[in-house]
Amino acid sequence: KQWYQRRVRGLQAIYKDKWYDVPSLQGSILFMSGCLINELTDGKLPSLRHRVVDIKRDRFSLPFFMNPSFHSDISKTWTSGKETETGKSYKTFGPWQVTQLHRDEPLLLTSTSLF
Numbered sequence: 001k002q003w004y005q006r007r008v009r010g011l012q013a014i015y016k017d018k019w020y021d022v023p024s025l026q027g028s029i030l031f032m033s034g035c036l037i038n039e040l041t042d043g044k045l046p047s048l049r050h051r052v053v054d055i056k057r058d059r060f061s062l063p064f065f066m067n068p069s070f071h072s073d074i075s076k077t078w079t080s081g082k083e084t085e086t087g088k089s090y091k092t093f094g095p096w097q098v099t100q101l102h103r104d105e106p107l108l109l110t111s112t113s114l115f
Helices: 035-040 095-106
Strands: 011-015 018-021 050-052
Touching: none
Parallel strands: none
Antiparallel strands: 011 018, 011 050
16 A cells, blocks of 8 residues: 555645645655744744644544653753743743643643643
């Protein structure tokens, strides 16, 4: 079976307040970073707001989420050592991640997820 899907849409990215289809390219890997990585790298790995839309047919993707370890210091950038905006509220990654998951996926975690 061929794993590559030709001309299968569904992934979109926003640019200048307009949503665009992200083309699939055979033999490629798409890397997207989030706002925290953007902040921790002083913008060297910019975040990309994206979404998946229902295309009314099967579409295959394999998302992989790579994060800092639970106790990683996120109060300063990895490149210049400047204080991060996030670091004003969270010193380490774990509590920040739990807060984000409660916001984005409220059914995923319980109120005692940190304990």
